[in-house]
Amino acid sequence: MSTEVHKTIGLVPGTAIYTGEKKDTKVTLEVFDYTKAHIEEREIDTIAEVSGLLEDNSVTWLNINGLNDTKKIEEIGKYCKLHPLIIEDIVHTQQRPKVEDYEDYIFVVFKMLYFDEENKFKAEHLSLVVSHGWVISFQEADGDVFDPIRSRLRNDKGRIRSMGADYLFYALMDAVVDNYFVIIETMGEKITTIEDVLFEQQTDMDYVAEIQGLKKEILKIRRAVFPVRELVSKLEKSEHKIISDKTQFYLRDLYDHTIHVSENIEIYRDMILGLMDMYMTTLSNKMNEVMKVLTIIATIFIPLTFLAGIYGMNFTNIPELQNPNGYFIFWGVIVVVCTILIYFFRRKKWL
Amino acid sequence: MSTEVHKTIGLVPGTAIYTGEKKDTKVTLEVFDYTKAHIEEREIDTIAEVSGLLEDNSVTWLNINGLNDTKKIEEIGKYCKLHPLIIEDIVHTQQRPKVEDYEDYIFVVFKMLYFDEENKFKAEHLSLVVSHGWVISFQEADGDVFDPIRSRLRNDKGRIRSMGADYLFYALMDAVVDNYFVIIETMGEKITTIEDVLFEQQTDMDYVAEIQGLKKEILKIRRAVFPVRELVSKLEKSEHKIISDKTQFYLRDLYDHTIHVSENIEIYRDMILGLMDMYMTTLSNKMNEVMKVLTIIATIFIPLTFLAGIYGMNFTNIPELQNPNGYFIFWGVIVVVCTILIYFFRRKKWL
Amino acid sequence: MSTEVHKTIGLVPGTAIYTGEKKDTKVTLEVFDYTKAHIEEREIDTIAEVSGLLEDNSVTWLNINGLNDTKKIEEIGKYCKLHPLIIEDIVHTQQRPKVEDYEDYIFVVFKMLYFDEENKFKAEHLSLVVSHGWVISFQEADGDVFDPIRSRLRNDKGRIRSMGADYLFYALMDAVVDNYFVIIETMGEKITTIEDVLFEQQTDMDYVAEIQGLKKEILKIRRAVFPVRELVSKLEKSEHKIISDKTQFYLRDLYDHTIHVSENIEIYRDMILGLMDMYMTTLSNKMNEVMKVLTIIATIFIPLTFLAGIYGMNFTNIPELQNPNGYFIFWGVIVVVCTILIYFFRRKKWL
Amino acid sequence: MSTEVHKTIGLVPGTAIYTGEKKDTKVTLEVFDYTKAHIEEREIDTIAEVSGLLEDNSVTWLNINGLNDTKKIEEIGKYCKLHPLIIEDIVHTQQRPKVEDYEDYIFVVFKMLYFDEENKFKAEHLSLVVSHGWVISFQEADGDVFDPIRSRLRNDKGRIRSMGADYLFYALMDAVVDNYFVIIETMGEKITTIEDVLFEQQTDMDYVAEIQGLKKEILKIRRAVFPVRELVSKLEKSEHKIISDKTQFYLRDLYDHTIHVSENIEIYRDMILGLMDMYMTTLSNKMNEVMKVLTIIATIFIPLTFLAGIYGMNFTNIPELQNPNGYFIFWGVIVVVCTILIYFFRRKKWL
């Protein structure tokens, strides 16, 4: 929980402090520069090497992996004339998703979601800046979801190479939102698994822990995804000069997808709440079964034990005891009593 | 659950990929062309055969069954000058209901709901495009709810033949929404059935599964129907040139129906949530009954067994044992104790 | 439940089909025609007999009882130049409450609520059409809530005779809404009755059925009343020429009443949900009591039985058995043990 | 419950019928007439005695105690030219709080809340009419919350004597709203009391009744207070000529107070709902404890009784019985078994 919280208390506003967990990542810069006709791809060391690319007529995509080297990030920020508060937001990994319009560029910050190798939910911080002719993406670590876009760029697949930086910007966001569907699909499978286990009347306390875990995960996913919906809606309605009419159209489609994800999240939230009810029901069912066994045993044997106790008494004059067939009659009575009781339990559907 | 999720991750936006389950349906094209005076009805193989019909003064209804042959769908799309994103939505069966206004046509996508032979809830993807003088409907499989409209067209019943394509468009939507009433009626019956069973104190774990199933079904129905309400409301308020004032009026009526369906869905959702409570209550009631039986048996026989134990002791000097009527007095005491206990249970309303 | 649902699936929109249950009612037409100075009251057979009354300067109230004879209703509709969709709504008893403004008249449809002789909740369909100088009311069956208005008309009580058709229209609606108060009062009594029973720790399964019944009733009442609130609010704010400023004022008052009813409904809904909780609490309480009895009995007698068992053993050498006072000492021990246990139960507040 | 409901069904709208419970109050009229310089205070019998006071330059406050004499109220209404519907609202004690703007005056009706001697919640009906130079207050019974205002008037404390009738009007409302804080403070204490009792594991059914009672009280308070919030907000925003800019300012402050009260009510509502959960938890806890005692006793003594039963058998050849130390060995075994079981219960934290 503690990592969810703001870590920059008491600092001057606008101070760039990396608040994430990947402190040792080597920051790398990857550049794509393309027009319909050509494409160039390389890795650079300092921002200065892009010189000329941002201003020319080609579209330039600068992808930065690793946010821990705040000095380098600040350098990039200065080179591209980004506002200091933006730099703070880029490295402040607890920042909630938002979009901000500036005169010359649009700044978007949101989350890339995934389940790590141990199947634990993770949210990675991701920022995009789009301007005329260039897009910069900042992400925490190397493994990203942009490979399909890289390959579309390299192979000139679809319309990406023939459109501007705003379409690239849309395509990057679309790749991330597409990934949200993977996340909710995994959630759906987790829910189904637990549901199946509960129907088989498993009631280990572990399942409570798992259900609680799911609840927290869906809350985190919700917190990461819901603001993205508003964000895309804002972008779609924004009339910023950078977003062309054609791209606006694709943003409408993207908005549709974020709604779809949000609806699924709400449904899963409902279902997870239902899981807890189911757990309680299963528990009560088991208790009922346990009690029935106890009651049946006790109801049959306690009266019989009483009867046996009677004929274990030492009264001087107990006529039945003298009867030579007394013992066998006694067993006969017991058989009759048992039969009646079993009939009674049958009628009550306890057996 | 998994089929609910987007299957086109990583694809170029605008790619037509059929995501439904009916992959082997043969795509068929059915054409109705009518004015007040005449009507023509035939099946065609390629879209080119409608040539001339779309442009003339008659109303043309083109109904396409089967969405799996995406190439054919794309052909139709191109012939009618539909936007590529529309084609994607037509075959993308997980698309949520929506309406989109274009310059020359209106595009609507929503769901046809039904229970299949095994009584499982199914949602079939359905798209409508309306323009001046023609309507195209795209549906996943053959069995549809448009037969009453076909017969009204053939027999010139009602005002359908004398009105334009927009009225046909309304009539098709109306047919689907009318069908929603059948769905919610079935849901109502399912709920009543389970309610009756629970009142008879049946508490098999199976009913929990069934209640959970109902909960999921109502969630799915809700997800299919609620956006239709907004969609119709948008259509009703839209001032698109294709929708005439007269039809606007009928759309208001349709909107009323969608509200009616939505209200019923909300009520059923409440009732299904109540079912789980009832199940728990029934369970607790049964437990109570079991416990009462146990307590009555134990409370009567445990003290009696103790008494019998007393006179089974081997102390050398137990005066009662020497009494020749001791045994009979003992039975007398037992009868008295039982009587008192039974009276006590009666007063507590346990018997 | 099933009667709640639309029964006109597959029909041409605008077809008048009576969907209610009172199929054998004889349709009767009752006419009141009045000015401040005179009043005339009679029953007529066909709509043609009102000829002249609608157009003159007096106010005419035409009350139709029985909706099953759709042909007659259609005739009336035609005579008064009502839109076909209105005729459909008048006889379609599942229509939800709504108001519709037309050029020359206002159409309102809503519900008259009552509990029948078996104390079951019923909603009767009621439509009003108001125009310049006349009001037509359509209701399903004879027994209505308009008697106070008839008597005010006859006796020239209040301001009703001196005001126009719009005031009559208001007065009719007011009579129905006034009746809603009777309904919610009855609901309040039903709730109090069950509450009292539950406090007396009655936990028969029947009460669950009754609580569920109340829940459904309040849902139905809610569905009938809530749209009326909006409807009156619309009327109040409408600037239709038929509603005079003076009547607007009374509509504001009526709106106030509908809010009052709605608030009560919400409160009762909360209370009914609380009843189920109370039922569960009562159940748990009873279980607790049962368990306490069992535990007290078992805790006292099981150890004593053990003790008695000890001295029933047949070891050759049990010194206590030889003691001539052994038996009496044994009883002494038992009394001491019982006293201690009872003290223990007292301290735990179980006795 | 029944007194909550409208009692004027079937009456002519605008009929003044007193619907409260204080039918025998003698109606009294109290007059304050003041300017900055002088103040006059007297009781009058008929409204005619105020003649001249309302029209002059001084501020006149007419306070009417008792609403049951509707004729007198109507007289006052006529004298001050109040609309008949206002008179109806003044005496109709079930009227919900509202404000109504008229040309020459503002009419406000709301509730004075208090707990009576038996600590039962009561709401008293209160109406205010403010015009140029005068305020009339109508209340059900004598005991009111206006004494601080009377004393401020008499002693010329604060700014009340130097300001107009609108400030007096504000001051009267403020006095009532201030009183709401007393009500919610009492509610807070009631909740804390029950909470403390529940933590001490008291689970008498009485507490359920008390919690239900609290729930109903908070619902009633809510219904009385929430409309006041809207009402004050309307007044604050109203631009009626009677309310001066200066007073507007104080109304803003009053609005703040009503929000404060409303927030507290919502919090208390949450807490009362939580009480029921706590009750159930306490109940379950007690049950758990009862079951533990039963299980410990049964688990220790049932096996021992079995052992004793073994050696009570009459087999001819039971070697242990012949052992002269058998009895003492038997006790040794029992001590060992008990020790083991107690260790086992300790480990399970049952002891």
Add this chain to the structure above:
Amino acid sequence: MSTEVHKTIGLVPGTAIYTGEKKDTKVTLEVFDYTKAHIEEREIDTIAEVSGLLEDNSVTWLNINGLNDTKKIEEIGKYCKLHPLIIEDIVHTQQRPKVEDYEDYIFVVFKMLYFDEENKFKAEHLSLVVSHGWVISFQEADGDVFDPIRSRLRNDKGRIRSMGADYLFYALMDAVVDNYFVIIETMGEKITTIEDVLFEQQTDMDYVAEIQGLKKEILKIRRAVFPVRELVSKLEKSEHKIISDKTQFYLRDLYDHTIHVSENIEIYRDMILGLMDMYMTTLSNKMNEVMKVLTIIATIFIPLTFLAGIYGMNFTNIPELQNPNGYFIFWGVIVVVCTILIYFFRRKKWL
């Protein structure tokens, strides 16, 4: 609870009454006067000593610690020409957070939150007044969260010295909101602690008390923080001449932080509600375990005791008793029965 409530009932509006708990604080006045070039810092005794500082071109920050000396506060208010209602709000510690625009200054009142030494949640009342060239802050007691700002002022760190009074005003609010993150972090830890304890199946009633305590704390935090969100939003959108465009920008950032805090509060609220469910589940689980132990013991030993009882009977003719190996056969039977039962329990997963 009681301290939450208004304590100024019946007083003249605008009366300054200190309603907090720190009645013995010595009121101190601390002055910072700075421009980019110089800074002066001193403590003063009376407000008159600031003479000249407020009017000059430097920014003056006057920080007042202690609100109990209302006379001194009133003096300051008069000196700075603050409205009497503001003075009332400054010392009225139950005042809810709000912002009020005046012609020459903006007044903000909100809460500083902290956990005291006993880890109990506390809210301290804090007011800010900002005008051209000066800010006054009023707080209840000495320990505040402004030290980072003092040090930034002294060391000319960040942009604070080069900006106006509005930026200082923002910086003070930012310091308080930053502190809210500490509060919610502590809440998060408290929740995790209880969650861990519950997973270890601890069900002491104490935890219920703790969960209830958390619930109340989160309600209080919510009440303190939520209005701050609106307040900052109002400030951000306000176009008051005192707030410069540059600072507006920082307020947008602050608004973002308040949203972040609010979201966390809502999530924690959900989690705390979930804790109660978990507690109940843990309780039920324990009960289940207890019942299983009881049932296993009873099911094994009750039938065996019956068997032993049989052979303790004194019938004259019980053939088995004569068998010299009878006793050993008896033990054999017992071992067989136990084995079967244990196998049965294993299959039911009770062992």
